[in-house]
Amino acid sequence: MITHELIERIEGEAVLDFKTDKSGVVQDANIRFSHFRGMEAILEGRNALDALVITPRVCGICGHSHLIATVKMIENVYRNAGVSIRISDKANAIRQITLSCELIQNHIKWLYLVMLHESAKMLGEEPGVALKALYVSSQVNQLCALFSGQWPHSSYALPGGVTCDPTHIEVMQALKILSDVECFIRDEVLGCDVDAFAQAMEHNRVLSLTGDFGTVLRNFERLGVLEQGKSHSRFLVLGDTQEIIVHSQHSGAIAENVSEDSSQTFAEGGNTYAKNALYNGEFFETGPLARALVQERTGISALHRLYGDSALTRITARVDEMVSLCAEVRELLMSLDLSQPSFITPPSIESISGEGIGIVEAPRGSLIHRATIEKGKIVSYTIITPTQWNLGNGTSMIPGIAQKAMIGAASTAKASLLFRTFDVCSVCTTH
Amino acid sequence: MLSNPARVKIIWLQGITCNGNTHSFLNDPALGNFLESAEFIHHPLLPCKNTLKELVKKLPKSDILIFEGAYSASFERAGMAMETLLPALASKTSHIISLGSCASFGGIFKEGNPEQISGIVFDKEEEKGPLRAMREKVITLSGCPAHPKWLSFVIDMIVSGKRIALDEYRRPKELYGYLVHNGCLRNEYFEWKVDSHHFGTKEGCLYYAQGCQGPFTHGSCNKILWNEVSSKTRSGTPCVGCTEPTFPKSNLFSTKTYMSIPSEMPLGIPKRSYLALAGAAKSFHIKRLEERLIDDNA
Ligand code: SF4
Numbered sequence A: 001m002i003t004h005e006l007i008e009r010i011e012g013e014a015v016l017d018f019k020t021d022k023s024g025v026v027q028d029a030n031i032r033f034s035h036f037r038g039m040e041a042i043l044e045g046r047n048a049l050d051a052l053v054i055t056p057r058v059c060g061i062c063g064h065s066h067l068i069a070t071v072k073m074i075e076n077v078y079r080n081a082g083v084s085i086r087i088s089d090k091a092n093a094i095r096q097i098t099l100s101c102e103l104i105q106n107h108i109k110w111l112y113l114v115m116l117h118e119s120a121k122m123l124g125e126e127p128g129v130a131l132k133a134l135y136v137s138s139q140v141n142q143l144c145a146l147f148s149g150q151w152p153h154s155s156y157a158l159p160g161g162v163t164c165d166p167t168h169i170e171v172m173q174a175l176k177i178l179s180d181v182e183c184f185i186r187d188e189v190l191g192c193d194v195d196a197f198a199q200a201m202e203h204n205r206v207l208s209l210t211g212d213f214g215t216v217l218r219n220f221e222r223l224g225v226l227e228q229g230k231s232h233s234r235f236l237v238l239g240d241t242q243e244i245i246v247h248s249q250h251s252g253a254i255a256e257n258v259s260e261d262s263s264q265t266f267a268e269g270g271n272t273y274a275k276n277a278l279y280n281g282e283f284f285e286t287g288p289l290a291r292a293l294v295q296e297r298t299g300i301s302a303l304h305r306l307y308g309d310s311a312l313t314r315i316t317a318r319v320d321e322m323v324s325l326c327a328e329v330r331e332l333l334m335s336l337d338l339s340q341p342s343f344i345t346p347p348s349i350e351s352i353s354g355e356g357i358g359i360v361e362a363p364r365g366s367l368i369h370r371a372t373i374e375k376g377k378i379v380s381y382t383i384i385t386p387t388q389w390n391l392g393n394g395t396s397m398i399p400g401i402a403q404k405a406m407i408g409a410a411s412t413a414k415a416s417l418l419f420r421t422f423d424v425c426s427v428c429t430t431h
Numbered sequence B: 001m002l003s004n005p006a007r008v009k010i011i012w013l014q015g016i017t018c019n020g021n022t023h024s025f026l027n028d029p030a031l032g033n034f035l036e037s038a039e040f041i042h043h044p045l046l047p048c049k050n051t052l053k054e055l056v057k058k059l060p061k062s063d064i065l066i067f068e069g070a071y072s073a074s075f076e077r078a079g080m081a082m083e084t085l086l087p088a089l090a091s092k093t094s095h096i097i098s099l100g101s102c103a104s105f106g107g108i109f110k111e112g113n114p115e116q117i118s119g120i121v122f123d124k125e126e127e128k129g130p131l132r133a134m135r136e137k138v139i140t141l142s143g144c145p146a147h148p149k150w151l152s153f154v155i156d157m158i159v160s161g162k163r164i165a166l167d168e169y170r171r172p173k174e175l176y177g178y179l180v181h182n183g184c185l186r187n188e189y190f191e192w193k194v195d196s197h198h199f200g201t202k203e204g205c206l207y208y209a210q211g212c213q214g215p216f217t218h219g220s221c222n223k224i225l226w227n228e229v230s231s232k233t234r235s236g237t238p239c240v241g242c243t244e245p246t247f248p249k250s251n252l253f254s255t256k257t258y259m260s261i262p263s264e265m266p267l268g269i270p271k272r273s274y275l276a277l278a279g280a281a282k283s284f285h286i287k288r289l290e291e292r293l294i295d296d297n298a
């Protein structure tokens, strides 16, 4: 039987076309995105710096990641053109702080608004509004705004550094907010301190954790999907430009091996606007689970050995990432050297021609911006978003990452829930 | 005054959007209070009564319809084209809020398809959107995104039955009577024509070289701060003019000048008077404003 399911309460909407057998088990799942805005074309012909204002508008929940990808891309064009461009350690650290904030707030919203909410609903329990989670995510955004001026949609990073010039007052405020966020994660999300959480992961006890994260896992268990959602177990982390690794091979991965495949799109007679992103011609999973495995974070590696890339491991990886990002932000705030310059003026963009690439690790995975610039003007611009990797639509022979994870689910509803563990975003996927 | 002010019924519908206004609104620290007096019949992320599919099937009545994102007749939600869905919901509500610059004027996404995409009442400056006949019901909250407090303010005014004074684009004067320039910490530098020579400093005004549009952009960004703590100009970023129908202009990080005078004048100031004033102001050399505010930053 073929059924179509509209997936809402994600970023935007998606349609899943399911093929099920007589008992309702999912045999095949097709992923469709039907909205398209043409962001790349909007950028062409403009001053390259205008991209810093336009690309954040690709996505309301990860616009900051797009900003940082753009700024890195432009800086890369400078370097490729043989023009030196310097960024102080301080500016780099501030960019990393604000970017991490975006990841943390995203993960909190996903855990509460999507995972907790949808799993409870399937169990027939009416979940309320997760106000405490929204409050704490707004605090994280406030931490970000202390440096970036606002969240969402700031344009505070420019080639050469950042526009802000913070003092100790901002650092002090930021550390205070961070402490509150850490308390929330400890008391509400985990129900234990971070050491106990690490122990629970290593000793396979995550299911007994008392916080809301434990509730999500138990909901998944009650629904019988906790150990489902297994995909290809191929992971990719392209961020941090220099250090590019494919987990399954541990060889240095290179951006040149990335390709886009538009065979499923409307333009090619298909029925989605989303192009697939491939590495060496294959689907790879990107995002928190990939990052944890590539960084060889102990707890997630242990879970992956036991449960593979199932819902259990994937959900825990996102929660684990909240914890490790908070620690990283604390470290960066504590070691900020405010006496360094925020911004080192580079030569005018109008003197620059060439190509560049900017890669960041966005909440959902590796985000790539590529462009060709001619005397400061954008000639062409290409964006490959994390969701293109994870939500790409293959064939029944070679299914994409989320597609494979859904095949075999006992019902279309369960498959849809597994789909959501990938933190679906349709606005980014199509851009 | 609404019939049942205790529980105002709201539908939040999205056109062509990035979800930025949705996420901006989730930052409102008063969200909890807000939800005590409001009920979402539909919302794209928050728990609500109707799914998108049900919304499209029932086309329910509401007290307030919030529209986020740009309008295009053929754009679909749950399989229904906007040209059918939007007027149907709009005719069954008493108040419409056009939230963000896309819904208000077309915004960024209009750049991708200028012929087909517009705001719901305005298309850039012109009043030729699909809901122009219902303009009296519409309140414009432009901004990319709109500030969460701007939305709370309007809903609160509607719920308590108060009159909202509006400007020519139907934006509340209480929010858009100000210029972004108003309340900017760099105002003294502006007055004495002290340029912020490069980005990344607290000192200097961003109008003379860095493209700041604060002196001619309506918005209370420097009065009602973003995320309670900051604003673009406070963090050293020039205002990009996102509340105006002209958004997005181009060359946003540099100021177009004519004989080293910015070519766009602060709102309401004739060029000739400005030139006289600028000459006088520049003849002062105020040491305090030429130095850094804090010598040892660390
Ligand atoms: S930076 Fe912009 S908003 Fe601030 S004083 Fe200068 S012109 Fe006005």
Ligand code: SF4
Residues within 6 Å of the ligand: B143, B144, B145, B180, B217, B218, B219, B221, B231, B232, B233, B238, B239, B240, B241, B242, B243
């Ligand atoms: S400061 Fe200017 S660009 Fe920024 S949000 Fe306000 S109006 Fe928009």
